[in-house]
Amino acid sequence: MDLDAFRWLLTDAGQQLLVEATHAWADADGDVVRAAAAVRRTEPVAEHAAAALTQVQLRARAVAKLGDDAVRMYFTPDGLEQATRARVAAHRAARLAFAAPASVVDLGCGVGGDLVAMARAGLTAAGVDLDPVRVEVARANLAALGLAGAVQVADATAVDVAAFGAAYADPARRSARGRELDAEGWTPPWSFIEGLLAESRGTPAVVKVAPGIPHDLVPAGVEAEWVSEAGEVKEAALWSRRLATASRRATVIPAGGSGLATVTEEDDPYDGQPRPVRAIGRYLWEPDGAVVRAGLVTAVAAAVEGGLVDEHIAYVTGDDAVRTPFARAYEVLEQLPYREKQLRAALRERGVGRLTIKKRGVAVVPEQLRKRLALSGDAEATVVLTRVAGEGRAFSVRPL
Structure with a gap:
C-alpha cells in the first residue's frame, strides 16, 4: 500500500470515499470488478480509489478475526x-x-x-x-x-x-x-x-x-x-x-x-510419571489441540478419572460422562472393523451416508477415505480411527 494514498484516506475526502466504497462493495455483492468500476466513477485518482477499495475488502476479511472493531480499523494484507x-x-x-x-x-x-x-x-x-x-x-x-x-x-x-x-x-x-x-x-x-x-x-x-x-x-x-x-x-x-x-x-x-x-503441569498428577493406559471405556475424549501441544493430555485423563487408549495417542477413555473444557467428549457405541473393505460393509449395513471421521495416530486421510467408502445411506455417524496397544482400531461414537 502506498503511504501517501493511505494518508489521503484519513482526510475528510478519503473518509467519504471509504463510505462510498463500502456501499459499492455491498451493492456489487463482493464482485471486485463491479465495485472497482463504481468507485472509479466517484474517485478518478486511481491510487485513491484502490486504497479505499482495498480497505473495504480487508475490513470484510478482518471481521472473522477482530469482530466489530474491523469495520473501523485499517489494514495491510500482510498486517x-x-x-x-x-x-x-x-x-x-x-x-x-x-x-x-x-x-x-x-x-x-x-x-x-x-x-x-x-x-x-x-x-x-x-x-x-x-x-x-x-x-x-x-x-x-x-x-x-x-x-x-x-x-x-x-x-x-x-x-x-x-x-x-x-x-x-x-x-x-x-x-x-x-x-x-x-x-x-x-x-x-x-x-x-x-x-x-x-x-x-x-x-x-x-x-x-x-x-x-x-x-x-x-x-x-x-x-x-x-x-x-x-x-x-x-x-x-x-x-x-x-x-x-x-x-x-x-x-x-x-x-x-x-x-x-x-491447565498447567501442576494440574497433572502424572507429570513425570508413567502414562495411564487402559482399555476402551464407555466414553472417549479428544483433547483440545492446545492441550496436546502443551503435553498435558494426562491432565485431562486425571480430570475425567480415565486413561489413555495408547501410550502414544492423544485420546483419553473412561467410564463416566465427565465434561471438561479441555476435551470434546464422545460416547463409544461400538467397535467397528478397521480394515477398509469390512468397515465399508459395516457402515452400509447400518445405512450410513453422512460420515464424520476423526483420527489420531493412523495414516488415514479422512477426505480420501470418505470418498473411497462411497456411502449413500440416510443415517449419520461419527467414526474414530486410532491405535490401541499399537494396532489400528475403529469405533462408532456419538458426540455428547
Missing part, C-alpha cells in the same frame, strides 16, 4: 494475516496487565492489533515497526478506536527495552521468499528473541510464536502457553522468568460467549 485474533490478544494483554508493568513496548507492532488489546487492558503501550506504512496504519487504528498509545518507525533490535516495564514481540515469520522456517530468519531474529526471554536487558518479556514451535526451541525457565480459540490452536506465547507462572500451559477459549479455561 492482517499476522494480526492476532481479538479474543486471543485480549487474553494475553489481560495476563500481561495482571503483572502491572509501568509500560510495555510492542517490538514489531504491525498494524497495531496487539497494541489495541494492550491499551484496552489498561496498559501504557508503545509500538515500533520498520515499515512506515504499518506504523501509520497502527497509529490510525488506535485513533479510530479512541485508544491511547505511541507508534513510531524504528528497528526493534535497536530499541532500549530497559526504558519499559515489559516488552512484547511477534516476530514476522514471512519474508520475500514466503514462510521462513529458520527462526534466525524471523524479524526480529531468534537470537534477539532469546535475549528478550532471558531478560538480558532487565525487562520481562512475552513473545508470540507459531503453535508448532519445536519444544526444544523454548529456552529453559520460560513458560510456554499454547492458546486455542473455538477448538483451533492459534498461537504459543512464551513468558520470560518474571512473567512465568508455570512451565507448560494450555489455555482454551471457547467458541462464542466469554471466559476461558487454563
Whole structure:
C-alpha cells in the first residue's frame, strides 16, 4: 500500500470515499470488478480509489478475526494475516496487565492489533515497526478506536527495552521468499528473541510464536502457553522468568460467549510419571489441540478419572460422562472393523451416508477415505480411527 494514498484516506475526502466504497462493495455483492468500476466513477485518482477499495475488502476479511472493531480499523494484507485474533490478544494483554508493568513496548507492532488489546487492558503501550506504512496504519487504528498509545518507525533490535516495564514481540515469520522456517530468519531474529526471554536487558518479556514451535526451541525457565480459540490452536506465547507462572500451559477459549479455561503441569498428577493406559471405556475424549501441544493430555485423563487408549495417542477413555473444557467428549457405541473393505460393509449395513471421521495416530486421510467408502445411506455417524496397544482400531461414537 502506498503511504501517501493511505494518508489521503484519513482526510475528510478519503473518509467519504471509504463510505462510498463500502456501499459499492455491498451493492456489487463482493464482485471486485463491479465495485472497482463504481468507485472509479466517484474517485478518478486511481491510487485513491484502490486504497479505499482495498480497505473495504480487508475490513470484510478482518471481521472473522477482530469482530466489530474491523469495520473501523485499517489494514495491510500482510498486517492482517499476522494480526492476532481479538479474543486471543485480549487474553494475553489481560495476563500481561495482571503483572502491572509501568509500560510495555510492542517490538514489531504491525498494524497495531496487539497494541489495541494492550491499551484496552489498561496498559501504557508503545509500538515500533520498520515499515512506515504499518506504523501509520497502527497509529490510525488506535485513533479510530479512541485508544491511547505511541507508534513510531524504528528497528526493534535497536530499541532500549530497559526504558519499559515489559516488552512484547511477534516476530514476522514471512519474508520475500514466503514462510521462513529458520527462526534466525524471523524479524526480529531468534537470537534477539532469546535475549528478550532471558531478560538480558532487565525487562520481562512475552513473545508470540507459531503453535508448532519445536519444544526444544523454548529456552529453559520460560513458560510456554499454547492458546486455542473455538477448538483451533492459534498461537504459543512464551513468558520470560518474571512473567512465568508455570512451565507448560494450555489455555482454551471457547467458541462464542466469554471466559476461558487454563491447565498447567501442576494440574497433572502424572507429570513425570508413567502414562495411564487402559482399555476402551464407555466414553472417549479428544483433547483440545492446545492441550496436546502443551503435553498435558494426562491432565485431562486425571480430570475425567480415565486413561489413555495408547501410550502414544492423544485420546483419553473412561467410564463416566465427565465434561471438561479441555476435551470434546464422545460416547463409544461400538467397535467397528478397521480394515477398509469390512468397515465399508459395516457402515452400509447400518445405512450410513453422512460420515464424520476423526483420527489420531493412523495414516488415514479422512477426505480420501470418505470418498473411497462411497456411502449413500440416510443415517449419520461419527467414526474414530486410532491405535490401541499399537494396532489400528475403529469405533462408532456419538458426540455428547
